[in-house]
Amino acid sequence: xxxxxxxxxxxxxxxxxxxxxxxxxxxxxxxxxxxxxxxxxxxxxxxxxxxxxxxxxxxxxxxxxxxxxxxxxxxxxxxxxxxxxxxxxxxxxxxxxxxxxxxxxxxxxxxxxxxxxxxxxxxxxxxxxxxxxxxxxxxxxxxxxxxxxxxxxxxxxxxxxxxxxxxxxxxxxxxxxxxxxxxxxxxxxxxxxxxxxxxxxxxxxxxxxxxxxxxxxxxxxxxxxxxxxxxxxxxxxxxxxxxxxxxxxxxxxxxxxxxxxxxxxxxxxxxxxxxxxxxxxxxxxxxxxxxxxxxxxxxxxxxxxxxxxxxxxxxxxxxxxxxxxxxxxxxxxxxxxxxxxxxxxxxxxxxxxxxxxxxxxxxxxxxxxxxxxxxxxxxxxxxxxxxxxxxxxxxxxxxxxxxxxxxxxxxxxxxxxxxxxxxxxxxxxxxxxxxxxxxxxxxxxxxxxxxxxxxxxxxxxxxxxxxxxxxxxxxxx
Amino acid sequence: xxxxxxxxxxxxxxxxxxxxxxxxxxxxxxxxxxxxxxxxxxxxxxxxxxxxxxxxxxxxxxxxxxxxxxxxxxxxxxxxxxxxxxxxxxxxxxxxxxxxxxxxxxxxxxxxxxxxxxxxxxxxxxxxxxxxxxxxxxxxxxxxxxxxxxxxxxxxxxxxxxxxxxxxxxxxxxxxxxxxxxxxxxxxxxxxxxxxxxxxxxxxxxxxxxxxxxxxxxxxxxxxxxxxxxxxxxxxxxxxxxxxxxxxxxxxxxxxxxxxxxxxxxxxxxxxxxxxxxxxxxxxxxxxxxxxxxxxxxxxxxxxxxxxxxxxxxxxxxxxxxxxxxxxxxxxxxxxxxxxxxxxxxxxxxxxxxxxxxxxxxxxxxxxxxxxxxxxxxxxxxxxxxxxxxxxxxxxxxxxxxxxxxxxxxxxxxxxxxxxxxxxxxxxxxxxxxxxxxxxxxxxxxxxxxxxxxxxxxxxxxxxxxxxxxxxxxxxx
Numbered sequence: 001x002x003x004x005x006x007x008x009x010x011x012x013x014x015x016x017x018x019x020x021x022x023x024x025x026x027x028x029x030x031x032x033x034x035x036x037x038x039x040x041x042x043x044x045x046x047x048x049x050x051x052x053x054x055x056x057x058x059x060x061x062x063x064x065x066x067x068x069x070x071x072x073x074x075x076x077x078x079x080x081x082x083x084x085x086x087x088x089x090x091x092x093x094x095x096x097x098x099x100x101x102x103x104x105x106x107x108x109x110x111x112x113x114x115x116x117x118x119x120x121x122x123x124x125x126x127x128x129x130x131x132x133x134x135x136x137x138x139x140x141x142x143x144x145x146x147x148x149x150x151x152x153x154x155x156x157x158x159x160x161x162x163x164x165x166x167x168x169x170x171x172x173x174x175x176x177x178x179x180x181x182x183x184x185x186x187x188x189x190x191x192x193x194x195x196x197x198x199x200x201x202x203x204x205x206x207x208x209x210x211x212x213x214x215x216x217x218x219x220x221x222x223x224x225x226x227x228x229x230x231x232x233x234x235x236x237x238x239x240x241x242x243x244x245x246x247x248x249x250x251x252x253x254x255x256x257x258x259x260x261x262x263x264x265x266x267x268x269x270x271x272x273x274x275x276x277x278x279x280x281x282x283x284x285x286x287x288x289x290x291x292x293x294x295x296x297x298x299x300x301x302x303x304x305x306x307x308x309x310x311x312x313x314x315x316x317x318x319x320x321x322x323x324x325x326x327x328x329x330x331x332x333x334x335x336x337x338x339x340x341x342x343x344x345x346x347x348x349x350x351x352x353x354x355x356x357x358x359x360x361x362x363x364x365x366x367x368x369x370x371x372x373x374x375x376x377x378x379x380x381x382x383x384x385x386x387x388x389x390x391x392x393x394x395x396x397x398x399x400x401x402x403x404x405x406x407x408x409x410x411x412x413x414x415x416x417x418x419x420x421x422x423x424x425x426x427x428x429x430x431x432x433x434x435x436x437x438x439x440x441x442x443x444x445x446x447x448x449x450x451x452x453x454x455x456x457x458x459x460x461x462x463x464x465x466x467x468x469x470x471x472x473x474x475x476x477x
Numbered sequence: 478x479x480x481x482x483x484x485x486x487x488x489x490x491x492x493x494x495x496x497x498x499x500x501x502x503x504x505x506x507x508x509x510x511x512x513x514x515x516x517x518x519x520x521x522x523x524x525x526x527x528x529x530x531x532x533x534x535x536x537x538x539x540x541x542x543x544x545x546x547x548x549x550x551x552x553x554x555x556x557x558x559x560x561x562x563x564x565x566x567x568x569x570x571x572x573x574x575x576x577x578x579x580x581x582x583x584x585x586x587x588x589x590x591x592x593x594x595x596x597x598x599x600x601x602x603x604x605x606x607x608x609x610x611x612x613x614x615x616x617x618x619x620x621x622x623x624x625x626x627x628x629x630x631x632x633x634x635x636x637x638x639x640x641x642x643x644x645x646x647x648x649x650x651x652x653x654x655x656x657x658x659x660x661x662x663x664x665x666x667x668x669x670x671x672x673x674x675x676x677x678x679x680x681x682x683x684x685x686x687x688x689x690x691x692x693x694x695x696x697x698x699x700x701x702x703x704x705x706x707x708x709x710x711x712x713x714x715x716x717x718x719x720x721x722x723x724x725x726x727x728x729x730x731x732x733x734x735x736x737x738x739x740x741x742x743x744x745x746x747x748x749x750x751x752x753x754x755x756x757x758x759x760x761x762x763x764x765x766x767x768x769x770x771x772x773x774x775x776x777x778x779x780x781x782x783x784x785x786x787x788x789x790x791x792x793x794x795x796x797x798x799x800x801x802x803x804x805x806x807x808x809x810x811x812x813x814x815x816x817x818x819x820x821x822x823x824x825x826x827x828x829x830x831x832x833x834x835x836x837x838x839x840x841x842x843x844x845x846x847x848x849x850x851x852x853x854x855x856x857x858x859x860x861x862x863x864x865x866x867x868x869x870x871x872x873x874x875x876x877x878x879x880x881x882x883x884x885x886x887x888x889x890x891x892x893x894x895x896x897x898x899x900x901x902x903x904x905x906x907x908x909x910x911x912x913x914x915x916x917x918x919x920x921x922x923x924x925x926x927x928x929x930x931x932x933x934x935x936x937x938x939x940x941x942x943x944x945x946x947x948x949x950x951x952x953x954x
Contacts, residue, residue, distance in 0.1 A: 028595065028598070028599075030544070030545045030595075031549060031591065031594055032545055032547050032548070032549060032582060035545040035547060036545070037543070037544050037545065037595055038542055038543040039542055040540035040541065040542045040610060042542075043540075043541050043542045043543055044540065044541070046543075047541065063517035063520075063521065064517065064520050064521070064524065065514065065515055065516055065517045065519075065520045066515040066520055066523075067507070067514050068507045068509055068513070068514065068631055069546075069584075069615055069617070070509050070512060070568070070617070070630070070631065071509070072508060072509060087575070088574060088575055089574055090572075090574070090575075091547070091570045091572070091573045091574075092570060092571065092572035092573070093568045093569060093570050093571075093584065094569065094570075094571045094572060095567075095568070095569035095571060095581075096567075096568050096569070096619045097565060097566055097567070097568075097621070098564070098565060098567075098619075104572075105509060105568075107546075107570065107584070114507070117508055118505065118507075118514055121505070122505075127804070133517060137615070138546055138615070140546070140547070142573045144574070154545055154546055154547065156543060327604070
C-alpha cells in the first residue's frame with residue numbers, strides 16, 4: 001500500500017474510485033489498452049461472489065458447463081438485432097497457427113449463438129427440456145472508454161442459458177433468475193438493488209425483454225448490476241432449436257439468458273466505500289477479521305503473542321488474518337486494513353492480556369462509535385454477532401442513502417434538478433423519443449420499471465401524454 | 478445416452494475413447510475445428526478436480542488472480558526459446574472494434590510473459606517475495622491433430638506463477654508443486670503417476686528444467702498429466718523482474734510455473750475405463766452413488782418409493798442421484814450409469830423393503846463379485862466404507878497394471894519389443910541424437926527421469942555409451 005491519502009469522494013469521486021481500486025490492490029492496469037489484472041485481493045472477493053451465486057444457481061436446478069471462446073463470425077450474423085448490437089465491439093481472430101483463417105473467429109462477447117447451436121444439436125424431444133446451463137468464463141467487448149471493473153475489454157462473468165418448452169416457463173425462469181440476483185445483492189452484498197424491466201432502447205440485442213437489477217452508487221449514479229433476458233423464440237428460430245412435443249409435432253423452444261460480471265465488484269466498492277477506502281460486506285469479504293497484536297518490547301511481545309495464537313485458533317470459522325508483520329507500526333496496519341475494507345479489526349495489547357479482553361473496531365463505524373471491548377472467553381460468539389450487525393448496518397445505511405436520493409419530481413424542471421443529485425421515479429409514456437430527449441438534456445437514462453406497477457396511470461414527465469408506467473431515471477455507469 | 482454398444486478397448490482403443498466421451502456426455506465437438514464443449518457431466522468432474530487442487534494450492538500458500546487473455550505480440554518475442562516454441566501455435570487477434578490493430582494481440586497460449594510484465598511492476602524489494610499466484614483459466618494453442626480433452630485448440634487449466642529471491646527457493650517450489658500434483662493424482666484420481674524431470678528436448682519453451690508426472694493409460698501409452706517448470710532467471714531477465722536485496726542491491730528474481738489442464742480428464746477416462754464405459758474414482762466422481770428404485774406395479778411402487786426417500790435423506794453426505802425416471806427400465810438405467818462410471822449403484826426393490834436391505838453394485842467389479850447386500854439401518858456407514866474400498870481398489874488395480882507394463886529391457890531389441898506393449902525403464906546417455914533415433918525407430922519418447930537415481934551408472938540402451946540416468950520411455954498421447 002502506498003502511504004498517500006485517497007482523494008475524498010466529495011472532491012473527486014472518479015479519482016477516489018480509481019485510487020481505492022489500485023491502493024487496496026483489487027486490480028491493476030494491464031499492458032493491453034482497456035484490460036485489467038484482477039489482483040489476489042480482488043479475485044478473492046470475486047471468488048466469494050462466485051461461490052454464493054453458484055450455490056444459488058445449483059439450488060434452482062442449474063448445472064455448469066463450458067462452451068468455446070472462439071465463435072465463427074457467421075454465427076453472430078444469424079440473429080439480426082444481435083449482430084447489430086455486438087458488431088462494433090468485436091475482437092476478431094484472423095490468423096491461426098500461422099495461417100490466415102478462411103472464416104474469421106470472434107472472441108465471444110456473449111455466448112447465445114454458440115450455445116444455441118449446441119442446443120439445436122442436443123435437444124430432440126420435450127423430455128430433454130428444460131435445459132438449465134450456466135457458464136463461468138471470460139468475454140471480450142471492444143469498449144472505447146474503460147474503467148477498472150466497471151467497463152473493461154475483457155471481463156469475467158457467468159452467463160446462464162436455458163431452453164424451455166413454453167413461453168410461460170421461459171418467462172418464469174427469467175424472473176426466477178432476476179429474483180436470485182436480487183436476493184444475492186441484498187443478502188450477500190448488502191446492496192439494496194431495484195429490480196425491473198428495461199426499456200426497448202436498453203434491451204439486450206436479440207432479447208424480447210430484458211430485466212435488470214439497478215444499484216445506487218455513493219455519488220448517486222446508477223449501476224446496472226445484473227441482467228436477465230427473456231429471448232422469446234428469437235435465438236431458437238435463428239439456430240433451429242426445436243423439440244418434438246408429446247403430440248410428435250416439432251416446436252421451437254423458448255430461451256433465456258442471464259448474467260452477472262466482475263462489474264459487480266465495482267458496485268460493491270462504490271455502494272459502500274468511504275473516504276478511508278473500501279468497506280466490504282462481511283458475507284463476501286476475503287478477510288472478515290484482522291487480528292493485530294500490539295506490543296512495544298520483547299516482554300510485551302512474549303505475553304501478547306500466545307494470546308493472539310490462542311484466540312486465532314478459536315476463530316477458525318471466520319476468514320481471519322493475523323497481521324504479525326514486524327516492520328510496520330500498528331497505526332500503519334490500521335490504515336492499511338481500513339483501506340482494504342476488512343469489516344472487523346481486533347487489537348490485542350498487554351492490557352488486554354491482563355484483563356482478558358480484546359478491542360474490536362468496526363470498519364463501517366469509524367472512531368469511538370465503532371469500538372467495543374470483547375471478552376476473550378466469548379470471542380467467537382461475539383465476533384459472529386458483530387459481523388452480523390455490520391452486515392445488517394451496511395444494508396440499512398445503503399438503503400437509507402438510496403431512499404433519500406430517489407424522488408418523485410412534480411414536473412420536468414424538478415426532474416432536471418433532481419437528476420443532478422439522485423434518481424427520479426417518474427411516469428413515462430414509453431416513447432423512445434421522450435427517452436432520447438431526456439437523455440440528451442440531462443444525461444439520465446431509463447434504468448428500469450418495477451414489475452408491479454401499483455400506482456395506476458399518470459402523465460409522462462417529459463411530454464405530458466398519458467403514461468402507464470413509472471420508471472427510474474438516473475445518470476448511470 | 479444412445480443404446481449402441483461401445484467398441485471394445487482391444488478392438489479399437491481410440492474409437493472406444495471417443496465414443497465413451499460422447500456417450501457419457503462428458504464433452505462434444507464444437508463447431509470450430511479442434512474445439513470442444515465440456516458438457517455438464519464432464520464439467521462437474523473438472524470442478525471436483527479444481528476444488529481439490531485449489532485447496533492444495535491454498536494450503537501451500539498460493540492465492541488466485543486473473544491476468545488478461547490478450548497479450549501483445551511483442552511480449553512473446555522477449556524470451557527467445559519461448560517465442561520459438563509457441564509461434565507455430567498462436568491464434569492472433571488483428572481486428573478490434575472494427576479497426577485493424579496497430580499491434581496484433583495473441584490469445585494466450587500460456588501466461589509467463591504477461592505475468593512476468595506485471596511482476597516486474599509489483600516487485601520492488603525482497604520483502605515482496607515470494608509471490609505465489611495461481612490462475613484458473615482458458616488458453617488457446619493452434620493444434621493440428623486434436624482429440625476431446627487430450628488435445629484441443631482451447632483448453633482449461635490452472636497455471637501457477639511464482640517469483641523467488643533465490644535459486645534454491647525456486648527449485649524447492651518447483652518440486653513442491655510436482656509433489657502436490659503427484660499426491661493429487663494418486664490420492665484423488667487413483668492414478669499412480671510417476672514424477673520426474675523431462676529431457677531437454679521435452680522441456681517447456683523457456684524453462685531451465687521441466688518436471689512432469691506421467692500416467693499409464695489402459696492401452697499402455699503414457700500421458701503427461703501435469704508439469705512444473707523451474708524457469709531459472711530466463712523470464713526475470715526478459716521482463717526485468719528485479720528486487721532490492723537486504724543490502725540494497727538489485728537482483729533478478731528466480732521464477733517457476735506449473736500447470737494441470739482438462740487433459741487430466743482424459744487421463745482419468747483412459748486410466749480407469751473398461752469396455753462398459755467410464756469408471757470414476759469416488760473422490761472426484763460428480764455422482765458417487767446412484768439409487769435406483771425397482772418396482773413392477775403401483776403397489777410395489779408405493780412400498781418402494783418411501784424407503785428410497787428415507788434412505789436418500791440419510792445419504793446427504795454423498796453426491797447422490799436418485800434415478801426415478803419413469804419411462805426407462807431398470808436395465809437401461811444400469812447400463813446408463815455404468816457408462817457414466819458412477820462408482821456405486823444401490824437398488825431398492827420390494828424384497829429389500831421387506832428385508833430391510835439394499836443391493837449395492839460396485840462399478841469397478843462387474844458382475845456378482847461386486848455385489849453386496851447392505852442393511853438399511855447402516856446404510857450411510859456401509860456406503861462410506863464401500864466408496865473408500867472402491868477408491869483403494871482402483872488405485873491398486875491401476876498400480877498393478879502399470880507395474881506389469883514397465884520393463885527393464887536388456888538390449889535395444891528387447892526395448893523395441895517392449896515399447897509396443899508397455900514402457901521401458903532404461904539407461905540413457907543423455908544425448909539428443911539417441912533420443913531422436915529411438916523416437917524415429919519406435920515412436921517412443923523419453924517421458925521422465927526419476928529425481929532419485931539410486932541405481933548408479935549404466936550403459937545407454939541405444940548407443941551403449943556410459944549413462945548416468947535411467948529414464949522412462951513410452952509411446953505417448
